[in-house]
Amino acid sequence: MAKTNGAPTRASTSASAKVSAAASLGTGGETHQTASASDDRITTNHGVPVSDDQNSLKAGARGPALLEDFVLREKIQHFDHERIPERIVHARGSAAHGYFELTQSLARYTRAKVLTEVGKRTEVFTRFSTVAGGAGSVDTPRDVRGFAVKLYTREGNWDLVGNNIPVFFIQDAIKFPDLIHAVKMEADRGYPQAASAHDTFWDFIGLMPESTHMIMWVMSDRAIPRSLRMMEGFGVNTFRLLNDKDEPTFVKFHWRPKLGAQSTGWDEAVKIAGADPDFHRRDLHDAIAAGAFPEWEFGVQALSQAEADALPFDILDATKLIPEELHPIQMVGRMVLDRNPDNFFAETEQAAFLPTNLPPGIDVSEDPLLQGRLFSYQDTQLSRLGTVNFHQIPINQAKGCPFQNMQRDGHMQTQVPMGRANYEPNSLAQAGEIGGPREDPKGGFRTAPVLQDGTKVRLRPESFADHYSQARLFYRSQTEIEQAHLAGALVFELSKCTLDHVRERVLANLQNVDAGLAQRVADGLNIPLPARSAAAVEPMDMKLSPALRIVGKYPETLMGRALGILVTDGADGAVVEAVREAAEAEGATVKIVAPKVGGVALKSGKQLKADGQLAGTPSVIFDAVALVMSQDGCARLLGESAAVDFVHNAFVHLKAIGFTPEAQPLLDKAGVALDEGVVDLRAGAEGFLSPARTRQWAREPKVRILA
Numbered sequence: 001m002a003k004t005n006g007a008p009t010r011a012s013t014s015a016s017a018k019v020s021a022a023a024s025l026g027t028g029g030e031t032h033q034t035a036s037a038s039d040d041r042i043t044t045n046h047g048v049p050v051s052d053d054q055n056s057l058k059a060g061a062r063g064p065a066l067l068e069d070f071v072l073r074e075k076i077q078h079f080d081h082e083r084i085p086e087r088i089v090h091a092r093g094s095a096a097h098g099y100f101e102l103t104q105s106l107a108r109y110t111r112a113k114v115l116t117e118v119g120k121r122t123e124v125f126t127r128f129s130t131v132a133g134g135a136g137s138v139d140t141p142r143d144v145r146g147f148a149v150k151l152y153t154r155e156g157n158w159d160l161v162g163n164n165i166p167v168f169f170i171q172d173a174i175k176f177p178d179l180i181h182a183v184k185m186e187a188d189r190g191y192p193q194a195a196s197a198h199d200t201f202w203d204f205i206g207l208m209p210e211s212t213h214m215i216m217w218v219m220s221d222r223a224i225p226r227s228l229r230m231m232e233g234f235g236v237n238t239f240r241l242l243n244d245k246d247e248p249t250f251v252k253f254h255w256r257p258k259l260g261a262q263s264t265g266w267d268e269a270v271k272i273a274g275a276d277p278d279f280h281r282r283d284l285h286d287a288i289a290a291g292a293f294p295e296w297e298f299g300v301q302a303l304s305q306a307e308a309d310a311l312p313f314d315i316l317d318a319t320k321l322i323p324e325e326l327h328p329i330q331m332v333g334r335m336v337l338d339r340n341p342d343n344f345f346a347e348t349e350q351a352a353f354l355p356t357n358l359p360p361g362i363d364v365s366e367d368p369l370l371q372g373r374l375f376s377y378q379d380t381q382l383s384r385l386g387t388v389n390f391h392q393i394p395i396n397q398a399k400g401c402p403f404q405n406m407q408r409d410g411h412m413q414t415q416v417p418m419g420r421a422n423y424e425p426n427s428l429a430q431a432g433e434i435g436g437p438r439e440d441p442k443g444g445f446r447t448a449p450v451l452q453d454g455t456k457v458r459l460r461p462e463s464f465a466d467h468y469s470q471a472r473l474f475y476r477s478q479t480e481i482e483q484a485h486l487a488g489a490l491v492f493e494l495s496k497c498t499l500d501h502v503r504e505r506v507l508a509n510l511q512n513v514d515a516g517l518a519q520r521v522a523d524g525l526n527i528p529l530p531a532r533s534a535a536a537v538e539p540m541d542m543k544l545s546p547a548l549r550i551v552g553k554y555p556e557t558l559m560g561r562a563l564g565i566l567v568t569d570g571a572d573g574a575v576v577e578a579v580r581e582a583a584e585a586e587g588a589t590v591k592i593v594a595p596k597v598g599g600v601a602l603k604s605g606k607q608l609k610a611d612g613q614l615a616g617t618p619s620v621i622f623d624a625v626a627l628v629m630s631q632d633g634c635a636r637l638l639g640e641s642a643a644v645d646f647v648h649n650a651f652v653h654l655k656a657i658g659f660t661p662e663a664q665p666l667l668d669k670a671g672v673a674l675d676e677g678v679v680d681l682r683a684g685a686e687g688f689l690s691p692a693r694t695r696q697w698a699r700e701p702k703v704r705i706l707a
Contacts, residue, residue: 093129098337110241112361133194147233152399173372197496206505221263260554298333314463468539487707491524559587564622568633624692626658658688
């Protein structure tokens with residue numbers, strides 16, 4: 001029961017309301033739960049106790065409802081207005097509370113206390129999101145993921161609003177509406193939802209060579225993450241740090257997951273969407289609820305003006321990254337998410353992130369994409385949340401410091417300012433009245449003193465014209481496995497296009513990235529490879545950057561992974577417990593899957609409770625599976641397609657499979673061939689857990705045709 005005395009509270013339920021209410025049946029057989037104390041009573045929004053919350057007021061038991069029923073009208077009217085406009089982009093999101101802790105001071109570069117006070121913990125609220133789909137779309141499409149962190153610092157909120165990819169599609173914010181219109185559902189037909197595999201998106205991309213680098217990332221496995229806990233985060237744009245002397249330093253911000261960056265496969269992601277549309281949201285919530293708190297390292301790449309000028313690209317170009325091998329990332333802090341939201345709407349949905357929320361010592365750059373974002377985010381919140389006072393919503397309020405100024409009134413104003421000083425300068429304090437807050441030239445926000453002497457022009461700088469060198473760098477830096485996945489993703493996406501000239505233009509552009517890649521995609525489409533398109537600047541070969549890979553970088557561990565054990569009646573309980581105990585000891589989450597949700601009777605006669613029913617708990621939601629069966633139990637499953645799919649999908653999705661010999665007929669029917677990742681559990685749990693710590697990449701060429 002939501003309770004409030006006018007002040008915002010975290011509590012969603014009173015202590016007394018947790019006690020079971022007395023229940024009775026009404027004249028129509030409806031259930032009535034009655035309050036045991038006055039504090040438990042349902043009231044109207046204005047505090048009037050409600051006597052009956054099951055029936056509207058009518059003229060007789062079977063008569064029409066009466067207009068005077070203010071309880072009914074208020075309840076229905078509030079319900080009709082519960083939804084607010086969803087975000088145009090990043091509508092589908094999941095979030096958590098936590099803290100940021102600085103481990104190394106950046107006082108050399110900045111005066112921001114959040115980046116100079118080592119050991120101090122700053123409260124954060126972090127929201128992850130997909131970009132293209134609506135609020136009701138699935139969690140696992142191929143898409144960029146938003147990675148937005150609100151830090152409630154002592155000097156005001158700092159919103160680091162980024163993505164899980166360090167670059168972006170466009171160089172100038174004026175093209176953002178066009179980009180989003182192109183990737184969203186096509187205007188005349190209203191589909192596809194949360195998908196880029198359609199004509200309008202690729203038509204736009206083919207005509208925007210600056211998008212090519214970003215396309216390499218979005219077609220890579222980075223765009224189908226295994227978990228929100230296993231995503232890197234980037235500030236994307238270039239910012240500046242300012243120290244006590246107002247000396248500016250360019251900076252790029254990075255978040256590195258403790259569990260490493262990990263992905264799903266494409267076929268796996270599609271099947272997860274059907275099995276559990278809330279896969280990422282559930283994974284994040286359950287991990288935090290279980291005490292397995294997600295953690296990221298926080299790092300910076302700091303460059304002087306001279307170092308920025310020496311780069312072979314423009315540091316203000318959001319379609320470019322700074323290779324780690326060129327300028328290493330300096331890890332200076334960590335973020336831990338340790339508390340789930342108490343209410344999704346009040347917190348996750350109403351959270352407003354603004355790139356303009358910057359504490360003193362952190363400043364923006366002239367990046368033309370960032371410059372447009374500085375306006376767009378504030379404007380979006382005014383439309384979505386309906387008031388200039390959205391900063392007063394508890395999730396958006398500054399917590400580490402007071403917020404006060406001369407701004408007044410507005411829709412849904414909740415503060416009650418004292419006195420008549422709503423302007424400044426004023427001299428009311430000389431008369432003993434409240435004079436109000438004043439500016440702080442020393443401690444307040446100051447922008448970087450950067451000389452600007454150019455004429456007003458609508459002109460793209462020539463230093464932004466190289467659209468292919470970093471796309472080539474990214475592709476050629478991937479492992480062979482990742483290159484095949486990227487090529488396969490391009491084949492899939494372009495196969496969904498219906499316009500031949502759109503495909504041909506993209507292929508022509510791809511030749512500037514890598515001729516071999518372009519040929520692979522053309523072969524996958526079974527169409528001739530067109531001539532290479534003209535490049536504004538001829539691409540150059542950059543030194544490869546292994547840091548851009550996923551495969552081979554993440555830790556081989558069971559920490560954060562999920563293991564499913566499929567059992568049948570008559571299964572050996574000792575084997576089940578040995579696998580479960582060993583996996584849980586290494587930090588894995590283990591679930592028992594059975595043909596029926598009531599569980600199974602083990603060989604010992606003991607009943608084993610199931611966590612999931614076979615048809616509703618497929619192997620796509622696990623990182624590895626074990627099959628512990630009796631001979632009769634396996635025989636019964638041979639006629640169950642869900643069981644065959646459970647095993648087959650685990651195999652083709654490159655997951656480790658442990659099995660007891662009784663499960664061999666099911667392995668055979670599912671087309672499973674023995675390899676290092678298919679392990680007989682008679683050898684002990686460790687023999688299975690070793691391959692379960694990673695994917696079986698060597699298996700992939702045997703189970704699918706790679707582009």
